[in-house]
Amino acid sequence: MIKPKNIIMLILILLISGFVFMKVNNKNNNENESEIEYINPELGTIYSSVNTTGVVEPQNRLEVKPSISGRIEEILVYEGNRVNKGDVLALMSSTERAALIDAAQSRDEETLKYWQEVYKQTPILSPIAGEVIVRSVEPGQTVTTSDSVLVLSDRLIISAQFDETDVGKVRVNQKAIITLDAYPEVTIRGVVNHIAYESELVNNVTIYDVDILPEEIPDFLRSGMSANVEVIENEKNNILIIPQMALVQQGNTFCVNIKDKKNDKVIKREVTTGINDGTNIEITSGLTRDDLIALKQTDFLKKKNSGSNPFMPSRKK
Numbered sequence: 001m002i003k004p005k006n007i008i009m010l011i012l013i014l015l016i017s018g019f020v021f022m023k024v025n026n027k028n029n030n031e032n033e034s035e036i037e038y039i040n041p042e043l044g045t046i047y048s049s050v051n052t053t054g055v056v057e058p059q060n061r062l063e064v065k066p067s068i069s070g071r072i073e074e075i076l077v078y079e080g081n082r083v084n085k086g087d088v089l090a091l092m093s094s095t096e097r098a099a100l101i102d103a104a105q106s107r108d109e110e111t112l113k114y115w116q117e118v119y120k121q122t123p124i125l126s127p128i129a130g131e132v133i134v135r136s137v138e139p140g141q142t143v144t145t146s147d148s149v150l151v152l153s154d155r156l157i158i159s160a161q162f163d164e165t166d167v168g169k170v171r172v173n174q175k176a177i178i179t180l181d182a183y184p185e186v187t188i189r190g191v192v193n194h195i196a197y198e199s200e201l202v203n204n205v206t207i208y209d210v211d212i213l214p215e216e217i218p219d220f221l222r223s224g225m226s227a228n229v230e231v232i233e234n235e236k237n238n239i240l241i242i243p244q245m246a247l248v249q250q251g252n253t254f255c256v257n258i259k260d261k262k263n264d265k266v267i268k269r270e271v272t273t274g275i276n277d278g279t280n281i282e283i284t285s286g287l288t289r290d291d292l293i294a295l296k297q298t299d300f301l302k303k304k305n306s307g308s309n310p311f312m313p314s315r316k317k
Contacts, residue, residue, distance in 0.1 A: 036266070038259055038292040041242050046277050047235035049177075050169045054160030056180075056225040058133065058153030059193075059211060066124055069144045070094040072137050073121055077150070079135050083126045089150055091121040092143070130154040133223055156221055158190065158212040160229040167208045169233045170195060176212045177230040183220060190214045192231060234275055241280045246293050247273070256283075259292040266294045 074091040077083060093101060097119050104112040134151035137143060158178055162170055170192060178188040193213035199206045212229055214221070248255045248268065255268040269291075274282030287293075 035296055037295045039243075039246075039295060041240050041283060041287050041289050041291060041293065043238050043289070044241045044280065045235070045237045046239065046241055046275055046280055046282055048233045048275055048277060049230045050162065050166045050233055051228070051230050052160050052162050052166070054158045054212065054227045054229045056156055056221060056227060057159050057223050058155070059157045059213075060128070060130075060154045061133075062128055062130070062152045062154075063148040064089060064124060064127070064150040064152060065148055066092055066122075066143055066145060068092075068094050068122060070122070070142070071098040072139055072141050072143060072149065074139050075135060075137070075150075077132050077135070079132050081132045083130065083132060083152070085126055085129045087126045088123045089126050089132075090124040092124060093121055097121070124149060126152065128152060128154055153223065156214070156217055156223060157193065158214065158227045158229060160210045160212055160227075160231075161202070161207045162210055164199065164206040164208070167195065167210070170210055170231050175232040175235075177232070178212060178214060179228045180221075181226040181228070186218070188214050188216070188218065188221075190229075236275060236282060239274070240283045240287065240289065242283055242287070242293060243295070244276055244279060244281045246295055247271075247281065256287065257294040258287075259294055261292075 070093050072090060072092045075089070076091070077087075077089050083089065100115055100119060101112070104115045130152040131154075132150055133153045134148075136151070137147070137149050143149060172192050172195060174192045176190040176192060178190050180186065180188075190212045192210060194211040196209040199208050201207075210231075212231075242256065246256055248257065250268075253270050254273055255270050257266050258269050259265075260267045269286055271286030272284045274284045276282065
C-alpha cells in the first residue's frame, strides 16, 4: 500500500522534471535560432584566374655594336633616354683616325683642327626606336666590333612561365593583373601579348613562356624585377552571387537553406550554380534577391572576421 505522502512526493518530482525539461528544450531551440544568420543574395562580380610568377625584361633586347674598331669619342645618350630609329647614339674614331688625331694634337691647335675637319668621326646610329637600358662604355674607351656599346629595349614586358596544366587556360588578349615584389602596393593592368609555341623543361616541369604587356609602363619599372601575374580566365559582372559556404551538396545537386516566409521555417531549395572564385559562387537559377539564406552564425562571423566581405570577389590562388 503506497502512502499518500509518497504519492505527493512522486507527483512533485514528475512536475519538477517536466518543468526542467521544458526549460532546457526551449533554451536549445532559442540557441539554435540565435545561431542562424539570414542574408540576401547580392549582385556582384566573380572572376576566376590563373596565377604564376614572372620577371620584367625587354621584349626585344638589342645590343648596339660598332661597325669598326676604334675609340669612343663621345656618348650622346644616358640610361633611360628614349631614342628614335636613326638617332646618333655615339661618335667614335677608327683606329687610324685615333692615331692621326693624337699625332696632330701633339703638334699644334691648327693642325689638330684641320685633321678633325678632314677626317670626320664615325657615328653609331640607333637601329630601332626604344629606350637605352645599358650604357656599357665611356668616352676614351677602345672598342672592337664585338663589343657592346649600348643596349636598347623597344618595350618592357613581364615574361611569365605557365606549366602545361595551366597554359591551356591562357589566351592572347586576356586581361592580367601584375604586382611587383619591390612595389607590392601597386597594381599594374596588362594583357596577354604572346604565348610561346615551344616548351621548356624546368626542374622536370614542362613550362611555356607567356609575354604580358603592361597597359602603362611606370617610371619605377626596371628590367629584372620579380613579378606576380594573375591572368583573368573568366569574368562575369552583375550576376547573382552567394557565399560558397551557403551551398549544401546532396548527391549530384546543390541546395541552399532558405527561410520559408509562410511558416518561418528553414527549408532546402535546389539551385543551379555557375562560376566561383573560391569565396563566392554564381547562382544561375533557384534564387532571387528577395530570398533569405540561412547561415550558421558561427561560420558567418568567422568569415566576416577574416577581414574580407563574403560578397567581394577574391583572387583564386
